[in-house]
Amino acid sequence: MTTTHPGATERTPVVPLPAGAARAATAVGALATAASTLLAWTWTPEFPGNLTISGYPGGLQVLTLTASLLTLLMTAASYHLPGLRWLLPTGSDNAVALLAAGTFATTWYTLVAISAELGGIVNLEPGGYAAGAASLLTLLAALGLPLDRRTRESLRVKVVPPSRDGGSGHAAALPSRLTYPGRLAAFLAARAYLAVSPRLSFTKRPLKAPAHLPAWGEILVVIAAYAAALGIFTYGIDTSYAELFAGFLLTAVFGVIALAQAGVLARLSAITAHQRPIAVAAAFAAAAAFPFTQSDDQYATIGVNILVFATVALGLNVVVGLAGLLDLGYVAFLGVGAYAAALVSGSPSSRFSSIHFPFWAAVLTGAAAAMVFGVLIGAPTLRLRGDYLAIVTLGFGEIFRIAVLNMDGSSGPQLTGGPNGIHDIPDLKILGFDFGQPHQLGGLSLGRFANYYLLMLLFTVFVVTVFSRASNSRIGRAWIAIREDETAALAMGINGFRLKLLAFALGAGLAGLAGTVQAHVTFTVVPEQYQFAGPVPPNSAFLLAAVVLGGMGTISGPLIGASLLYLIPAKFQFLQNYQLLGFGVALVLLMRFRPEGLIPNRRQQLEYHDDTLPGDTGGPTAATPEKDVVGLTQAGA
Amino acid sequence: MTTDTLTTPAGPGAPAPGTPLLQASGVTMRFGGLTAVNNVDLTVNTGEIIGLIGPNGAGKTTFFNCLTGLYVPTEGTVTYQGAVLPAKPFKVTQAGIARTFQNIRLFPNMTVLENVIVGRHCRTRQGLLSALLRGPGFRRSEAESRERAMELLAFVGLDGKADHLARNLPYGEQRKLEIARALASDPGLLLLDEPTAGMNPQETRVTEELIFAIRDQGVAVLVIEHDMRFIFNLCDRTAVLVQGQKLVEGDSATVQSDERVIAAYLGTPFEGAPGADEAAEVAAAEEHAAGAAAEPATGAASDGTTEDSAPRTTPASQEDPK
Ligand SMILES: Nc1ncnc2c1ncn2[C@@H]1O[C@H](COP(=O)(O)OP(=O)(O)O)[C@@H](O)[C@H]1O
Ligand SMILES: [Mg+2]
Numbered sequence: 001m002t003t004t005h006p007g008a009t010e011r012t013p014v015v016p017l018p019a020g021a022a023r024a025a026t027a028v029g030a031l032a033t034a035a036s037t038l039l040a041w042t043w044t045p046e047f048p049g050n051l052t053i054s055g056y057p058g059g060l061q062v063l064t065l066t067a068s069l070l071t072l073l074m075t076a077a078s079y080h081l082p083g084l085r086w087l088l089p090t091g092s093d094n095a096v097a098l099l100a101a102g103t104f105a106t107t108w109y110t111l112v113a114i115s116a117e118l119g120g121i122v123n124l125e126p127g128g129y130a131a132g133a134a135s136l137l138t139l140l141a142a143l144g145l146p147l148d149r150r151t152r153e154s155l156r157v158k159v160v161p162p163s164r165d166g167g168s169g170h171a172a173a174l175p176s177r178l179t180y181p182g183r184l185a186a187f188l189a190a191r192a193y194l195a196v197s198p199r200l201s202f203t204k205r206p207l208k209a210p211a212h213l214p215a216w217g218e219i220l221v222v223i224a225a226y227a228a229a230l231g232i233f234t235y236g237i238d239t240s241y242a243e244l245f246a247g248f249l250l251t252a253v254f255g256v257i258a259l260a261q262a263g264v265l266a267r268l269s270a271i272t273a274h275q276r277p278i279a280v281a282a283a284f285a286a287a288a289a290f291p292f293t294q295s296d297d298q299y300a301t302i303g304v305n306i307l308v309f310a311t312v313a314l315g316l317n318v319v320v321g322l323a324g325l326l327d328l329g330y331v332a333f334l335g336v337g338a339y340a341a342a343l344v345s346g347s348p349s350s351r352f353s354s355i356h357f358p359f360w361a362a363v364l365t366g367a368a369a370a371m372v373f374g375v376l377i378g379a380p381t382l383r384l385r386g387d388y389l390a391i392v393t394l395g396f397g398e399i400f401r402i403a404v405l406n407m408d409g410s411s412g413p414q415l416t417g418g419p420n421g422i423h424d425i426p427d428l429k430i431l432g433f434d435f436g437q438p439h440q441l442g443g444l445s446l447g448r449f450a451n452y453y454l455l456m457l458l459f460t461v462f463v464v465t466v467f468s469r470a471s472n473s474r475i476g477r478a479w480i481a482i483r484e485d486e487t488a489a490l491a492m493g494i495n496g497f498r499l500k501l502l503a504f505a506l507g508a509g510l511a512g513l514a515g516t517v518q519a520h521v522t523f524t525v526v527p528e529q530y531q532f533a534g535p536v537p538p539n540s541a542f543l544l545a546a547v548v549l550g551g552m553g554t555i556s557g558p559l560i561g562a563s564l565l566y567l568i569p570a571k572f573q574f575l576q577n578y579q580l581l582g583f584g585v586a587l588v589l590l591m592r593f594r595p596e597g598l599i600p601n602r603r604q605q606l607e608y609h610d611d612t613l614p615g616d617t618g619g620p621t622a623a624t625p626e627k628d629v630v631g632l633t634q635a636g637a
Numbered sequence: 638m639t640t641d642t643l644t645t646p647a648g649p650g651a652p653a654p655g656t657p658l659l660q661a662s663g664v665t666m667r668f669g670g671l672t673a674v675n676n677v678d679l680t681v682n683t684g685e686i687i688g689l690i691g692p693n694g695a696g697k698t699t700f701f702n703c704l705t706g707l708y709v710p711t712e713g714t715v716t717y718q719g720a721v722l723p724a725k726p727f728k729v730t731q732a733g734i735a736r737t738f739q740n741i742r743l744f745p746n747m748t749v750l751e752n753v754i755v756g757r758h759c760r761t762r763q764g765l766l767s768a769l770l771r772g773p774g775f776r777r778s779e780a781e782s783r784e785r786a787m788e789l790l791a792f793v794g795l796d797g798k799a800d801h802l803a804r805n806l807p808y809g810e811q812r813k814l815e816i817a818r819a820l821a822s823d824p825g826l827l828l829l830d831e832p833t834a835g836m837n838p839q840e841t842r843v844t845e846e847l848i849f850a851i852r853d854q855g856v857a858v859l860v861i862e863h864d865m866r867f868i869f870n871l872c873d874r875t876a877v878l879v880q881g882q883k884l885v886e887g888d889s890a891t892v893q894s895d896e897r898v899i900a901a902y903l904g905t906p907f908e909g910a911p912g913a914d915e916a917a918e919v920a921a922a923e924e925h926a927a928g929a930a931a932e933p934a935t936g937a938a939s940d941g942t943t944e945d946s947a948p949r950t951t952p953a954s955q956e957d958p959k
Contacts, residue, residue, distance in 0.1 A: 466769060473768030473775070474754075474761055474782070477747070481755045484744035491705060491738075493730035493759025493822050502765060601746070 009148055017144030026096060026145065027075045029138030033068035033103055036134050037061040039127025042114050047123075048241040051114070054127070060110040063247045064131065067103040070255065071138060074099050074262065078145075088262045090205040093145035095262035100135075100142035102254025106247050107135040113243050148205060207263045210270075218271050222279050225268055230286040230293075236567060237299050245571035287457055297438075297447030302570060304449050307456040308518045309538040310562035311463050313546040314555065315510030320544065321552035322471055323503035324483025325382070326390040328532065329397020331540040333508040335530035336373045337366035337515025339404065342422040342525045343415075349422050351415050359428050363516045370512020371505045373400075378504035382497060385486070397532055397540050405527040421526030428455070428520050435520070452521045459517055463510050464555055470506065471553070479503050480553070535579060537566050545583065549590055551597030560598055658683045658857050659734070659826055664703050664713035666696070666881075673699040675881035676713070681826060686848060686858045688872035690865075690892075692901070696881040697861045698739055701828055705729050705736050718825070731759045735824035737815040739831045739861070745804035749795055749814055752803050753786035756821025789817040793847060809840040816847065820856070827851060829860040833867060845871055869893070877901075 013022065037057040045052050049059015057065045074096045077084035088095060111132050115121045213221070232252065239245040259265050272279040291300050316330045344365055346356030357365060381392045408418020416422065427436030427448070435451040446454075470476050478499050481489040490496050519525050528534070533541035542565050550561025569579050590597075659681040666674040674696040681687050689697050702708040704715055706722065706729040715722045717732050735756075744752050761782055767775045790796040793813040798806065803814060812832055819827055829848070833841040841864060848858055848871060862868045868875055869889035876886040877898050885895045892898055 469769050469771060470765060473765075474758060474763050474778070475765045475768055477751060477755050478758055480747060480751075481744050481758075484746055485742050487707070487726075488738065488742035488744065489755070490726040491707070491730060491736055491742075492756050492818065493727045494755070495727045506765065 009150060011146040011148055013146055014143040015140055017141070019144070019146055022141050022144030023075065023078065025141035026100060026138055027072060029134055029141050030068045030072040030075060030100070030103065032134035033107065033131060033138055034065055034072065036127055036131035037065040037068070039130060040125045041110070041128035041131060042118065042123050042125055044118065044123070047114050047117060048243060051110075051128075052125075059244055060106070060113075060247045063244075063251045064103060064107045064110065064135070067099065067106050067251045067255070068135070068138070070258075071096065071099040071103050071142075074258065075142075077262075085208075086267070087264060089207045089210065089267050090261065090263035091208060092148050092205050092261055092263070093142075094147050095258045096145060097139075097142040097147055098254055098258035098261060100138045102251055102258065104135040104139040105250045105254060107131050109247055109250055110243070113246075205263070207266060210267060213271070215275075218275050219278050221268070221271055222275050223282050225272075226279075226282040226286040230289060233563070234290060234293050237302050238294075239571060242572050242574065245567070249568075284457075284461060287460075288454065291446055291450035291453050292441075292444050294450065295445075297449045300447060300449035300453050302566070304453040304456050304521055306563050306566045307453060307460050308514050308521070309542075309546070309566050310559045311456070311460045311514045312511050312538050313543050313550070313558035313562045314460075314463050314467055315507050315514065316543050317547050317552065317554075317558045318467060318470065318479075318510065319503050319507035320547050321554070321558075322476060322483065323479040323500055325500060325503065326386070326393070326544075327504075327507070328390050328394035328540050328544065329377075329400070330393070330507070330511060330543055331530045331532075331538055332377075332397045332400035333370040333374060333511035334515040334518065334538060335400060335404065335525070335527075336370040336508075337512030338519040338525045338529070339416060339422070339515075340366040340369040340512070341516035341519040342425050345422075345425045345519065347422050347425045349417055349420070349424060351417075356426075359430055359516075363513060366516035366519075367509045367512040370515065371509040374505040374508025375501060378501045378508075382500045382504060394532060394540075397530075401527045401530050404530075416527075419527065421524050422519075423524035425519055425523050425525070449521070452517065456514075456517050456521070459513060460559075463513070466506075466510065467555055475499065475502065533580060535569065535576060537562070537569070541583075545587060548587070549597060551599035551601060553601045554597070554599045557597050557599035655682050655684065657681070659704070659715070659717050659859070661700075661704060661715045662713060664700065664710045664715065666699050666703050666708055667711045672881050674703060674710070674878075677878070677881075677883045679876055679883070679886070681857050681859050683825075683857055684852065684855065685873045686852050686860065686871055688868040688875035689859060689861045689878060690863070690868055690875060691878035691884075695878040697878050698830055699881075700878065701736060701830055701861065704828065705734060727759065730822050730824075733823070733825040734828065735819035735822045735826075736828035737812070737819050737830055737832060739834065741808075741811050741815055743803040743811055743815060743818070745802070747803055748799065749790065749801050749803055749806065750783070750786055750799040752814055752818050753789055753821045754782050756789075756818040757782045757785060758822075760821075760823055786817075786821060789820050792820070792850070793817045794843075809836050812836065812844070813847070816851075820851065824856060826857045826859065829858060831861050831863065833862065833864055841867055 013019070015022075017025075038055060040054050041051040041061065043052060049061075051058055051061055073084065074087060077087040078091075078093055078096050111121075111124060111128055114123055114128065236245065236248050236252070239248055256265075290303055294300050294303075312330070312334050315333075316327065319325050319327045319330065341362045343350050343352055344355050344357040344362050347353060377393070377396045381389055381396070384392060403412075404416045405419055406412045407415040408420070411418070427434060429435070433439075433451075435455065436448055438445055438447045439451065440446075471479075478489065478494045481492065481494060482496055482499060486496055522529070529536075531539045533539055537543070537546075543562075546561035546565050547558045548561075549557075549565065550559065551557025565583075569575060575582060657680050659679075661677060661679045664674055664677045664679075665672065677696075677700060679687075679689075679700075689700070691697050699708065703710040703713075704722070706724045706726040709724040717729075717734060720732070722729055722732060722734075744755060747755070761778055763775050763778045767778075787796060787799065790799055793816055795806075795810060795813055795817065798810065803811065806814060812835075816827075816829070816832065832848070833844050836844065845867060848860065852858055860868070860871065869892075872889070874886060874888060875892045877884040877892060877895075879901045884897055884901065885892055887895075
């Protein structure tokens with residue numbers, strides 16, 4: 001019905017203003033917004049975070065302050081101030097506009113939340129109005145900057161209004177059964193979409209040549225970046241009420257998109273790629289530093305749960321992201337590992353309560369058991385392709401849960417304790433280190449969950465290593481080949497079935513590994529932990545979502561995806577009943593706007609490499625010749 | 638067919654040219670009631686380039702699929718170097734037969750280089766454990782694969798695009814990449830399914846040179862094509878498949894002068910017209926044939942159903958069974 005021709009760009013403001021005035025107004029607005037956070041926004045401390053104090057910002061005001069200062073900084077960078085060139089390598093004003101939008105969104109969200117929770121806008125103090133006005137002014141001014149956008153002409157519109165007799169020139173694109181009102185509605189929807197989309201679609205700009213950094217400078221940048229990431233992540237985990245987390249998400253999302261448009265992220269990833277060993281070490285150090293930033297164990301619990309979830313998601317990424325096998329029952333392997341470890345943990349409710357394996361043996365048992373299950377389930381099912389495999393694995397996942405539920409001694413043999421599961425799993429003691437007890441380390445106290453967090457982190461590092469080494473090898477390439485085109489892979493001499501089974505077994509083993517730690521962290525294992533979909537991740541649906549949301553086939557993708565998917569439901573307790581709905585909506589939106597996930601694959605990034613090639617629009621390059629082939633075939637038909 | 642083993646060998650270790658490499662006998666493939674390939678015999682000798690032509694829907698691709706284990710033939714056997722081929726595609730490739738596809742099947746989101754390295758899969762041994770441990774053997778094997786793949790890319794003229802994504806290559810280069818990828822498995826026989834479909838005349842000529850070069854490296858080639866000039870320039874022998882049956886086989890002169898072929902396929906005798914004209918002629922002839930076939934069907938329904946399955950030598954036989 002419509003065809004778009006991306007590529008051409010224009011630099012025009014959304015709000016018609018002279019560029020110089022708009023830039024100055026943005027700076028002034030950002031400054032005013034920052035100042036407004038020092039005022040009282042409401043009269044009562046009933047709204048969480050206490051926004052009543054004049055003189056210093058509290059709660060959500062801190063976010064507004066951060067966002068507005070970032071806006072100010074980026075605006076300054078857009079003036080080409082000498083010390084700030086690193087902040088805007090693309091020189092695109094889109095970054096300023098996005099930060100202004102982030103400031104606006106955070107501020108207005110706060111004002112709306114205050115009004116809604118306290119019952120009306122009368123609860124806003126003049127400071128609140130000032131903040132709202134200043135952030136709105138900033139946004140409008142920033143929208144007056146020359147933004148890089150797709151040209152409207154490049155969106156070649158081929159939407160023809162339908163005629164009543166059905167003789168529309170483009171009727172072929174619409175189902176002919178559609179009645180006239182239906183076609184009219186489709187037409188209007190398409191027109192509305194086309195009117196809005198060029199306003200919203202940003203474009204990419206090449207980076208300016210970087211200033212040369214010495215090696216130590218690059219290392220400092222990498223370390224600073226990971227320290228900042230740790231700070232942001234810790235802030236997000238430590239948010240103590242839903243409003244603050246929502247504000248945090250708004251600021252963070254706009255901030256990240258703005259930094260991407262500014263080119264900072266691209267520059268950063270280039271530096272990280274350059275200093276790879278340092279970057280890996282810094283990432284590990286930042287992750288290991290997390291429990292030391294916590295004064296009590298409350299948020300370390302979240303940390304360890306996120307790590308378990310993320311590690312399992314990375315294991316699933318072998319199966320889904322590399323080999324392209326849609327596994328909807330993956331959480332069962334986590335369950336197998338957890339149950340295996342629980343059975344040999346010496347727990348009094350275990351069937352084999354007299355057996356108490358040392359931890360390393362329990363880990364091997366759990367991983368091996370999961371791997372055996374992987375092979376047992378994979379061997380019959382991996383001959384199926386696509387949807388069939390998804391359905392069968394979904395079935396097997398449920399079979400695992402129900403079987404475990406019934407092996408309670410009355411409905412079946414006593415093995416798993418049925419619905420009660422296996423409880424009182426003792427804490428680990430490795431080389432005399434009791435994971436159940438708080439420990440003092442350099443004046444900082446590490447609680448039980450912090451201990452397990454650090455243990456789990458080692459497992460995560462192990463899984464990351466396995467994933468990255470496996471994917472960059474003959475086996476990994478064969479998996480990707482199978483994912484890309486199984487028939488062609490077979491024709492290249494790849495034993496498809498065996499390699500798929502290997503991916504399945506490896507993925508299962510990695511999940512089993514995580515399961516052994518999880519069993520000890522949670523004290524108990526019960527069947528309800530291992531559902532297809534449920535309120536608490538990890539479950540199969542959330543694992544798959546973490547992989548898809550984060551970016552299939554990447555390492556950081558599932559880690560970030562899992563963090564978000566864990567934190568969002570954990571922080572928005574009130575969403576509990578709508579969680580699956582919101583989750584579905586989020587996935588639909590993601591597939592519409594960013595099908596490659598938050599972290600695009602290196603391979604997908606390469607796509608931007610070849611701008612010079614004719615007909616490279618990200619779509620099928622071979623479109624024209626393919627038509628020729630079809631033409632030939634049809635000529636013979 | 639030819640068992641002339643007395644000719645001199647092409648190189649050290651290579652089998653003598655002229656010895657049978659691939660022998661298909663009585664290959665039949667039925668899909669339900671449709672016999673797509675009917676009792677086809679074909680021999681490819683070492684050092685030969687054999688052409689396989691026939692109208693669309695004649696069963697050429699299906700025949701390829703039977704040779705490469707993608708389909709298990711309903712009847713008949715295929716032997717390669719004297720041994721019966723297993724009916725698993727990856728084992729066929731391992732045995733030494735590589736192929737390309739009529740509708741290009743690259744790994745679109747892998748780089749050009751990675752595509753070719755995947756082709757090395759069955760000639761390399763490093764398993765998962767070796768990948769995880771990253772010992773010296775692993776590094777050596779990776780470096781060797783990379784080197785060989787770069788050689789092959791240089792051979793087909795794509796070494797400058799090693800880091801591009803396969804999906805971003807222009808069409809003609811995608812075809813070349815598919816050939817490089819197939820060659821990466823060190824085949825003794827290369828099966829090409831319409832390697833010049835969609836190419837312009839220059840690209841076609843380059844491909845022709847490429848196929849000669851491949852043959853000169855000691856790889857026998859079996860090629861499906863529509864471009865007559867291309868086939869008759871290139872091939873030592875050509876087999877004509879019509880409605881699943883092999884009509885004739887022989888050198889270009891034999892095939893061109895066979896009146897059944899002319900009737901069934903060419904429409905008019907071949908006179909060295911360029912490929913595009915050929916295609917147009919064939920299309921026109923077939924359109925005509927379709928019209929001709931429709932007429933008796935509407936006019937007199939005397940022998941409606943049986944006629945379709947019977948082999949015919951009229952132009953109407955080019956009709957696709959679809
Ligand atoms: N998998 C299949 N199932 C059913 N029919 C098939 C299948 N593959 C090919 N055919 C039919 O076999 C006939 C020969 O097809 P094909 O080998 O592709 O012809 P060619 O390559 O000579 O143009 C066609 O009629 C086609 O529809
Ligand atoms: Mg074909």
